Amino acid sequence: MGKDKIRRFAENATFRCVVQPGFEEVFRKDYALKGKWNRDFFGNDRPIVLELGCGRGEYTVALGERFPERNFIGVDVKGARLWRGAKTATENGMKNVAFLRTRIEFIDSCFAPGEVDEIWITFPDPQLNKNRIKKRLTAPQFLAMYARFLREGGMINLKTDSVHLHEYTKNLARGNGLPVAACCDDIYGTGFADEVLSIKTTYEQRFLQEGLPITYLRFGFGDRREFETIPFAPDEALLSAGVAVQR
Ligand SMILES: C[S@@+](CC[C@H](N)C(=O)[O-])C[C@H]1O[C@@H](n2cnc3c(N)ncnc32)[C@H](O)[C@@H]1O
Numbered sequence: 001m002g003k004d005k006i007r008r009f010a011e012n013a014t015f016r017c018v019v020q021p022g023f024e025e026v027f028r029k030d031y032a033l034k035g036k037w038n039r040d041f042f043g044n045d046r047p048i049v050l051e052l053g054c055g056r057g058e059y060t061v062a063l064g065e066r067f068p069e070r071n072f073i074g075v076d077v078k079g080a081r082l083w084r085g086a087k088t089a090t091e092n093g094m095k096n097v098a099f100l101r102t103r104i105e106f107i108d109s110c111f112a113p114g115e116v117d118e119i120w121i122t123f124p125d126p127q128l129n130k131n132r133i134k135k136r137l138t139a140p141q142f143l144a145m146y147a148r149f150l151r152e153g154g155m156i157n158l159k160t161d162s163v164h165l166h167e168y169t170k171n172l173a174r175g176n177g178l179p180v181a182a183c184c185d186d187i188y189g190t191g192f193a194d195e196v197l198s199i200k201t202t203y204e205q206r207f208l209q210e211g212l213p214i215t216y217l218r219f220g221f222g223d224r225r226e227f228e229t230i231p232f233a234p235d236e237a238l239l240s241a242g243v244a245v246q247r
Contacts, residue, residue: 008083017085017098020079026106035112041098042071047117050075052104053124053139055202057085062199064089064097070117070198073098075107104137111149119146119156123203126162130238138169142226147225155181158217159197161207166215168232171221175230181220186213 012018019041020179033070047070051060054074063079064072074097076082082099089097100110124137138158146156160166166185173180188208189195197216204214 005080010081011100012079012083012086015090016096017089017196018082018101019098020085020101021110023108024110025195026102027184028245029109029161031110034110035075035115037098037111038113043108044071046071048073048098048111049118049120050111051120051122052142053121054085054099055081056100057082057089057121058201059120059199060097060099061085061088063196065092065096065194067095071096071098073100075100077100077101078158080168096182100109103144105215108145108148113149113165114151116146116149116154117151119150121156121158122201123160123207124158124165126160126185128162128164129236130235134169134237136165138165138172140172140229143172143191143221143227145223147221147227149195150221153220153240155218155220156216158215159187159201159204160215161212162233163215165183166217168235169217169219171232172227172230173217176227177183177222178226179220179222180217181219184216187216189213192216 009152019033025031033041037048038049049063049072050073051057051072054060054076054221057074060072060074074082082101086099102110104215121137127133127136158169162206163185170183182191184190187197205235
């Protein structure tokens with residue numbers, strides 16, 4: 001392991017805003033903070049917003065600055081990445097920002113029903129390999145997990161450069177009858193991006209330099225808690241022929 005990584009891991013352990021449950025604390029088990037984030041961590045009763053796959057935590061920190069009346073938790077398995085956001089939040093004395101280092105697969109061990117107000121998913125891996133479709137962070141199994149802790153009427157925001165993932169998620173939302181509050185296939189080209197949508201993550205900056213349009217989808221669950229797989233032609237092609245697809 002590189003020296004820089006070791007230094008970041010060591011520093012993470014000193015940051016109050018970094019929460020790092022061990023595998024045995026979340027695997028088939030409720031984590032100690034489940035249902036208690038506001039009482040035991042933030043010390044208030046403000047709405048909690050998650051950023052899943054937060055990387056360096058640009059959305060978590062920037063939203064935390066803009067909305068002091070809300071609490072933000074960036075979730076990522078990579079400690080050396082979320083260190084960046086945690087360092088900024090610590091240096092700026094931000095009391096409404098936390099980082100949870102865990103696999104998203106364990107996230108419903110960490111949050112209780114209704115505990116989360118809103119979710120952001122920022123530039124996740126589109127998982128274009130035919131064996132990885134179920135690993136997409138908007139696949140039915142993941143949505144069912146989020147539905148276990150997202151409050152009634154809560155919204156999911158998906159920002160991605162991947163047209164494939166954007167269309168896949170849109171198709172899944174429509175096929176399951178989920179309420180879609182906003183949908184745009186080029187937020188900067190159409191002038192759709194407002195102040196919040198214009199926050200740029202590390203990956204987003206890279207994709208913008210490549211000239212890729214950035215898409216956005218905002219949807220809720222209505223009264224659905226289980227989600228069906230909906231046929232999606234580009235994935236069918238991927239599955240049957242194993243052809244490569246575009247992002
Ligand atoms: C493509 S990067 C995007 C990072 C950041 N959102 C951005 O836009 O710069 C995807 C991030 O998701 C994290 N990630 C992917 N799958 C994950 C999982 N199952 N559990 C936790 N983190 C995950 C990776 O560690 C990585 O930091």
